[in-house]
Amino acid sequence: MEKYKRIFVIVLDSLGIGAMPDSEKFGDKGVDTFGHILERMGTLDIPNLQKLGMINLHQAGNMTPVEKPMGRFMRVSEASNGKDTMTGHWEMMGIRTDKPFKTFTETGFPQELIAELEKRCGKRVIGNKSASGTEIIEELGEEEINTGAMIVYTSADSVLQICGNEETFDLQNLYRCCEIAREITMKDQWRVGRIIARPYVGKKKGEFRRTSNRHDYALKPTGLTAMNVLKDAGYDVISVGKINDIFCGEGVTEALHSNSSVHGMEQTIEIGKRDFHGLCFTNLVDFDALWGHRRNPEGYGQEIEKFDKNLGVLMEEMTSDDLLIITADHGNDPTYTGTDHTREYVPFISWSPAMAEGGCLEEENTFAIIGATVADNFHVKMPEGTIGHSILDKLI
Template sequence: MEQYRRIFVIVMDSLGAGAMEDSLEFGDVGVNTLGHISQAVDSFTIPHLRKMGMANLTPLKQVEPVEKAIGYYGTLREKSRGKDTMTGHWEMMGLEVKTPFKTFTETGFPPELIRELEERTGHKVIGNKSASGTEILDELAPEEIATGHMIVYTSADSVLQICGNEETFGLEELYRCCRIARELTLKDEWKVGRVIARPYVGKKKGEFKRTSNRHDYALKPFGKTALNALKDAGLDVISIGKINDIFDGEGITEALKSKSSVHGMEQTIETAGRDFHGLCFVNLVDFDALWGHRRDPQGYAKEIERFDQKLGILLDTLREDDLLIITADHGNDPTYTGTDHTRERVPFLAYSPSMKGNGALAEGDTFAVIGATTADNFGVAMPRGTIGSSVLNQIV
């Protein structure tokens, strides 16, 4: 007997809630994305997140904990060895990543890889370093437009990113080059989690703007996840944002691309107004991409406030037999040094209009609580080799 007919899992990408016990091993000291955002701004208005228990997870300067939440709240620890998007999302759906994906933050990509990429694509590579996506456009886009060269760069994530001007380089040519890069980076020594096409428009410095035609070429998950189990059982698995890219389409029945995190919430609200049976899995990337990596706590706080406004609409849209889970995939403390993600525990907020109880949950030992709880609700067995235990009987 299903407890909920529809489950919505919303990932506030990078909204960590405090350092984990092993954060020092990842170079992260005293990090706390949510808490430090609050400390860095004068005002922080999140009434809907507050009533779900968000302010009970870590002290917030402007927001008091709630005495009686509308649902259940707690935090989850990451079991996998990593602090990146794919590791976090794959673990949510049951996969423990024991070997971190390769990064080339300090060195850029090896000459052998660059040489093969140039030969296969027909474009000379420029860049080949870790950089901000907006800064590298101001630096190198004029050269790319004038010469047809190809901007390749990385970040603190396990990614190879290629920029292409939609008017001069061409979108299809950019995608072709990214497919070649994905093939090359399947080699163990070059294996990155994602190759990302970064299209942009504009003609001169100060005018360049990335477009929503981004496309991620991710590794396929190394095993079956809760998403596969749900799909194989005939349930709907609707992805919003970059979820489909993160799982390379595995276990997804319908994929919606988002132009922004606000747009992603609008799509989620629209989906909640439809009739479906299964899971709606949402990633809202702007918290991470626009504010966390750019170390902008003020921008991050405003993004959370915009999310909270949309959350109010979604809460009013939910049906009696819906379950909403709000979480994150890692931290990205915008007050910390560097531009990297931070190793943190993440929120786990659960609410349904039909809930009779509320309160704090014990901290979960893995993000996979989410996939296991979802599968349990629908009476679906988790695939062999997955991790995680359900808390379905605790959130009633």
């Protein structure tokens, strides 16, 4: 008999909890996303995370641990060679990535790549540099609209992003160009992790606003994951937010697009009211996209508080047949230099109404314990070549 009928895995995108031993090799010295947010803000109104053991796990600011935490928690390090979205999520489900995805932060994309993109899309490329998405639209949006050009930019991540005004570029044409970019960057020398369509509306500077019609075109996972075997065994694998994009739909039985992290939690709560059997895998991206990359610790802290309110609602929906796992895919310290992700430990916080007591667990050295534990609960064998081991016996 399986212990849990439903497992909720919620990824607080980029909520790291301190530098890993090899962080300096990634250019990240002394980083600590959650700790530095708390130091900046002093306290956060997060009663649900607090009672689950978040402050027991990582104390900072003016907040104190609770005497009897409800959850079972630990910090987890990443085995893969990277600090990006895909690497972190893929590892959760069993894939170790040793060859990092290519970044073009310093130089922009090679001229050969840009020339091929222009030829096949039928549009002149402007931008081609590392930039904030909102800032480059302010800078080049009018030129794009007036000339029919195409804004292409990157970031500290392995991404190629294309901006398109929904009124003048046309959303479907933007998606078409992104699909072309995805095909071009499959070449090994240009191996980009994700192509992202970044649609926006507005006619002039000061009026531009990005819309929720973003779409990610990720590389397919390099192997089968826990999600594949769950789906093949007949279990539900429901994705919320950008999970479906990260895994290119592999192993997903139902995909829900989210307009924000608050919306993503509302969707997860609604799923919690349903009688599904399997995994609900949620990514809440605003922590990373709106606050981490923009180096806004106050906004990040307020986003954590918004999550905590909905976390309480979800916990009220849960029964003894449910298991909750809260984690992150990397760090993005909003007090650090630059705008890149940061190489950090991530939290693993678990809870079920069936747990008799909480407490600290021994640290683990791979995110892959998550997928392996989910697979073990549903009595399915992890695919050959995956990493990780189950800790289900510690969560009952």
